[in-house]
Amino acid sequence: MGNPILDIRDLHVWYRTYGGYSKVLDGVNLFVHQGEKVGLVGEAGCGKTTTMRSVLRILPEGQAHTPRGQILYHGKNILQMNRRELHQVRTSGVSMIFQEPAAALNPVFTVGTQITDVIKFSGLGKPEKQKDNIKNLAMQAIREVYIADPERIMSSYPNQLSGGMKQRICIAMAIVTARELLIADEPGTALDVTIQDQVHKLLRGLVEKKGMSLVMITHSLGVAREMTDRIYVMYAGNIVEVAKSGELFRNPLHPYTLGLLESVPKLTGGGMAEGIYGQIPDYLRPPDGCRFHPRCPRAVARCREEKPNLADLGDGHQVACFQV
Numbered sequence: 001m002g003n004p005i006l007d008i009r010d011l012h013v014w015y016r017t018y019g020g021y022s023k024v025l026d027g028v029n030l031f032v033h034q035g036e037k038v039g040l041v042g043e044a045g046c047g048k049t050t051t052m053r054s055v056l057r058i059l060p061e062g063q064a065h066t067p068r069g070q071i072l073y074h075g076k077n078i079l080q081m082n083r084r085e086l087h088q089v090r091t092s093g094v095s096m097i098f099q100e101p102a103a104a105l106n107p108v109f110t111v112g113t114q115i116t117d118v119i120k121f122s123g124l125g126k127p128e129k130q131k132d133n134i135k136n137l138a139m140q141a142i143r144e145v146y147i148a149d150p151e152r153i154m155s156s157y158p159n160q161l162s163g164g165m166k167q168r169i170c171i172a173m174a175i176v177t178a179r180e181l182l183i184a185d186e187p188g189t190a191l192d193v194t195i196q197d198q199v200h201k202l203l204r205g206l207v208e209k210k211g212m213s214l215v216m217i218t219h220s221l222g223v224a225r226e227m228t229d230r231i232y233v234m235y236a237g238n239i240v241e242v243a244k245s246g247e248l249f250r251n252p253l254h255p256y257t258l259g260l261l262e263s264v265p266k267l268t269g270g271g272m273a274e275g276i277y278g279q280i281p282d283y284l285r286p287p288d289g290c291r292f293h294p295r296c297p298r299a300v301a302r303c304r305e306e307k308p309n310l311a312d313l314g315d316g317h318q319v320a321c322f323q324v
Ligand SMILES: Nc1ncnc2c1ncn2[C@@H]1O[C@H](COP(=O)(O)OP(=O)(O)OP(=O)(O)O)[C@@H](O)[C@H]1O
Pocket: 015, 016, 017, 022, 024, 042, 043, 044, 045, 046, 047, 048, 049, 050, 051, 060, 063, 219, 283
C-alpha cells in the first residue's frame, strides 16, 4: 500500500495551565494513506482537535508543549520543519475546515476577497498572471460546492449568508488550491441535521472526486461510518481502537467503543440508550495505567497500574485493552 502520507507517532501534547501541565495527548498514533478517508471519533475534550491542530502547528503558541512524538508528512517531521517547509505544507499539502464557520471567515471582507487571498497566499495565482485567472479559480471553487450565482456570492459579506452557505464557503476555501489532505473538524455541528448531512455528503463527494485524503473529526460513530474507510476511536488523549469502518461496527472490542455504540441514539425506542457513566479525567492528574479504567466496567488490578498498548488483531484492527 506504500507509505502513509501522514504518520503521527507517539504524539504527546501538554497545555500549560495555572495548575501545572495539562497532559492531554498521551502517545497518539495515527496514519493516513493517499486517498484514504479516516475518522477520528471520541467524546468532547478527548483531544481530537488538539491532535489535528498539531499537524498544521496551529496550537496556541506559548500554551501548548510537545514533549514527545513525531508528525511525519511524506516522511518529514512537521514538528521540525522550518518556516518555508511549513508554509509549503499549509498552502499545498494540508488544509483544515473548522467546527465554527463564522470564526473562520472574516466579517469585514467579502467572500471573494477571502477566497482570492487564499489563492494568492498559496502562490498558485502568481501576481504576473492576470487577476482574471485568480477570480476564475475562485468562482470555480464556489461552483464546486454547489452554490449557484458565484458572482453574487463573491461580492457578499459572510453575515449575508446562511450558516450552511458559510460552511460551504469554508469548504471551497479549503479545496481551492490543490491539497492532498483535508482535515474536517466536525463541519456542520453548528447547523441543523439536514443541512449538516448535506455538508457531509458534499465534502465526501469532493474529496473522492479530487482523490484527496480526509481526516474527519466527529463525536459520532454513525457519521464516521458514513464518511470514512477507517476509524480511530480516541479516549482521553489515547487511541484505544482502530479498525476499518465496517469491521468496527461488526466487531467492536474496546469497552469504550462498546459504550460509544450504546450511546448512539436509537431510532426505535427514542432517546439515548445508556452510554458510559462518568466523565473524561482531569488531565492535570490523569489516572495511572489505562486512562479509561475509572469508567471501565471490566477494569481489573492490572488496568490501574499498567498502560495497555495497541495490539494488532489482524487486518489493521488494533485495540488497547488487557481484557480483550
Ligand atoms: N489552550 C488550551 N489550554 C489548556 N487546555 C486546553 C487548551 N485547548 C484545549 N485544552 C484542553 O485539552 C483537552 C482536549 O481538547 P480538544 O479541543 O483537543 O478536544 P476535542 O476532542 O476536540 O473536543 P470537542 O469534541 O469538544 O471539540 C480539553 O480538556 C481542553 O479543555
